[in-house]
Amino acid sequence: MATSNNFDLSRCSLNTATIKHATLEEAAMAAAAAGYGAVGLWRDRVQEVGAEKAGRIVRAAGLEVSSLCRGGFFTALDAGRARVAVDDNRRAVDEAAAVGAGELILVVGGLPANPEPGMGASPDAGRPERDLGAARERVSLRLAELVPYAREGGVRLVLEPMHPLFCADRGVVSTLGQALDIAAPFAATEVGVVVDTYHVWWDPQLAASIARAGAEGRLAAFQVCDWVLPLKQDTLNSRGYVGDGYIDFATITGWVRDAGYTGAVETEIFNTDIWARPFTEVVEHVAADYAKYVLPYLD
Amino acid sequence: MATSNNFDLSRCSLNTATIKHATLEEAAMAAAAAGYGAVGLWRDRVQEVGAEKAGRIVRAAGLEVSSLCRGGFFTALDAGRARVAVDDNRRAVDEAAAVGAGELILVVGGLPANPEPGMGASPDAGRPERDLGAARERVSLRLAELVPYAREGGVRLVLEPMHPLFCADRGVVSTLGQALDIAAPFAATEVGVVVDTYHVWWDPQLAASIARAGAEGRLAAFQVCDWVLPLKQDTLNSRGYVGDGYIDFATITGWVRDAGYTGAVETEIFNTDIWARPFTEVVEHVAADYAKYVLPYLD
Numbered sequence: 088m089a090t091s092n093n094f095d096l097s098r099c100s101l102n103t104a105t106i107k108h109a110t111l112e113e114a115a116m117a118a119a120a121a122g123y124g125a126v127g128l129w130r131d132r133v134q135e136v137g138a139e140k141a142g143r144i145v146r147a148a149g150l151e152v153s154s155l156c157r158g159g160f161f162t163a164l165d166a167g168r169a170r171v172a173v174d175d176n177r178r179a180v181d182e183a184a185a186v187g188a189g190e191l192i193l194v195v196g197g198l199p200a201n202p203e204p205g206m207g208a209s210p211d212a213g214r215p216e217r218d219l220g221a222a223r224e225r226v227s228l229r230l231a232e233l234v235p236y237a238r239e240g241g242v243r244l245v246l247e248p249m250h251p252l253f254c255a256d257r258g259v260v261s262t263l264g265q266a267l268d269i270a271a272p273f274a275a276t277e278v279g280v281v282v283d284t285y286h287v288w289w290d291p292q293l294a295a296s297i298a299r300a301g302a303e304g305r306l307a308a309f310q311v312c313d314w315v316l317p318l319k320q321d322t323l324n325s326r327g328y329v330g331d332g333y334i335d336f337a338t339i340t341g342w343v344r345d346a347g348y349t350g351a352v353e354t355e356i357f358n359t360d361i362w363a364r365p366f367t368e369v370v371e372h373v374a375a376d377y378a379k380y381v382l383p384y385l386d
Numbered sequence: 387m388a389t390s391n392n393f394d395l396s397r398c399s400l401n402t403a404t405i406k407h408a409t410l411e412e413a414a415m416a417a418a419a420a421g422y423g424a425v426g427l428w429r430d431r432v433q434e435v436g437a438e439k440a441g442r443i444v445r446a447a448g449l450e451v452s453s454l455c456r457g458g459f460f461t462a463l464d465a466g467r468a469r470v471a472v473d474d475n476r477r478a479v480d481e482a483a484a485v486g487a488g489e490l491i492l493v494v495g496g497l498p499a500n501p502e503p504g505m506g507a508s509p510d511a512g513r514p515e516r517d518l519g520a521a522r523e524r525v526s527l528r529l530a531e532l533v534p535y536a537r538e539g540g541v542r543l544v545l546e547p548m549h550p551l552f553c554a555d556r557g558v559v560s561t562l563g564q565a566l567d568i569a570a571p572f573a574a575t576e577v578g579v580v581v582d583t584y585h586v587w588w589d590p591q592l593a594a595s596i597a598r599a600g601a602e603g604r605l606a607a608f609q610v611c612d613w614v615l616p617l618k619q620d621t622l623n624s625r626g627y628v629g630d631g632y633i634d635f636a637t638i639t640g641w642v643r644d645a646g647y648t649g650a651v652e653t654e655i656f657n658t659d660i661w662a663r664p665f666t667e668v669v670e671h672v673a674a675d676y677a678k679y680v681l682p683y684l685d
Binding site: 198215217218219220223250251252254255256261262264265268288289290291314316317318319320322332333334335338 | 497514516517518519522549550551553554555560561563564567587588589590613615616617618619621631632633634637
């Protein structure tokens with residue numbers, strides 16, 4: 088498939104979060120019309136129509152599903168919240184299988200709040216838990232609980248290292264090397280890793296870790312968006328179009344290529360300004376950036 | 387020395403940036419009155435009175451100088467700006483020697499802007515340079531140029547790894563391990579590293595890197611402040627009092643202690659709200675936090 092500009096967009100994937108306000112059908116139509124080869128899906132849009140129907144919509148548009156976002160949030164301290172997380176992750180695995188996504192991306196969760204003040208509460212009640220090492224161990228434990236269920240469903244779990252900016256509140260897995268260490272006890276077909284440029288671009292060990300991910304057969308997904316400054320007050324939704332910021336896509340794409348990755352390249356941008364633009368405009372912009380900053384370095 | 391609360395504050399140091407609007411004399415008086423053993427100085431306050439007089443003010447207050455902040459900004463692309471940086475760093479070394487600081491802390495600089503558009507300008511003119519690897523190499527090269535001058539002045543250069551949040555615009559050295567790698571070609575008496583909790587708390591390799599810094603004799607300074615959320619729009623000035631956020635000071639202080647560090651613990655908080663408070667209040671608050679969250683884990 089190709090746009091009128093004749094770029095090869097067969098490996099170009101649109102993560103639906105980039106046009107957050109589109110329905111799944113609108114997103115699939117827009118991606119297909121622009122010549123994309125795949126879409127990456129968020130669970131909210133999948134759940135709106137049901138996972139099986141969501142899969143049919145994507146296939147009818149002639150697209151692959153590159154991934155499903157997201158499960159995880161493994162770091163709860165109390166048994167009740169941990170149980171809720173396990174149940175939700177099992178549903179996410181089911182949805183991934185039903186929608187035809189071979190992979191479920193996991194955002195592992197940040198430092199949880201301590202239980203609220205009450206009878207016998209600790210002096211830290213209601214304040215953030217600070218034991219980062221323990222939170223990271225809970226990620227490993229709860230991942231181990233989920234792996235057999237995902238294996239049965241034919242879904243690979245994919246750990247997403249997150250920028251250290253988000254260590255406190257969203258993801259205590261902060262580097263690709265750490266994600267690979269957490270994945271190590273499991274088969275490569277069971278637990279993989281995703282390289283999201285926004286999260287890992289700064290890492291002095293990135294080249295080595297990408298090569299390691301490839302050599303271990305765990306390089307499951309490649310997501311792109313740019314680091315732009317100033318950050319917005321809402322740091323989570325402060326990402327930029329590929330090419331608008333500081334990230335060296337030529338170099339990182341080359342590392343991913345050299346690691347043997349042949350899958351889709353998903354553009355995933357959280358940005359309130361971009362969400363406010365017409366879907367078609369965003370989809371064309373993303374494709375043009377892909378063609379300029381990523382595609383030349385993929386082969 | 388001790389406050390009326392009888393905490394041992396002999397290793398407690400006030401970085402003057404924590405009470406940014408105080409003159410050097412006001413800062414020294416406030417720290418001495420509260421029983422601190424040392425102050426860490428910023429160059430602006432030192433330059434206001436001259437480095438030799440600044441040293442006399444601090445000594446007259448019965449305080450040590452734990453460090454001088456800061457030199458660095460080594461990443462300029464063009465020869466003109468690089469020259470300006472070298473000259474400024476030599477002045478910083480002179481000031482450190484004159485003020486009686488054995489150590490000059492270096493913030494290495496971010497990704498520079500490309501030269502502005504003009505005759506023969508590249509397509510990237512005026513946009514950020516994206517070659518992070520090359521910027522990091524320039525840090526090593528310009529550090530090597532500065533080391534002989536600092537050695538002659540009897541000043542140790544101290545690399546500060548910065549939170550990856552600041553990789554693009556302030557510091558391309560992002561982990562303690564990377565700082566140690568950059569320091570490796572030099573003697574431990576020539577180039578050390580600083581552990582600033584705000585910058586490194588999230589690092590999954592932090593325990594190992596602190597131990598390595600100790601074993602190599604490069605652990606030159608320990609600075610503390612907390613990671614609090616939400617970040618302010620002005621991310622640089624968004625730090626919190628020790629104990630108000632997510633950082634596990636007991637654990638990190640223990641690692642620093644076990645690495646053999648016996649120097650001062652500098653509280654350095656950049657926060658516009660704290661800057662707006664009376665100096666005495668801030669200095670007492672910092673001392674109380676030090677006594678609660680750091681001191682018990684130092685010995």
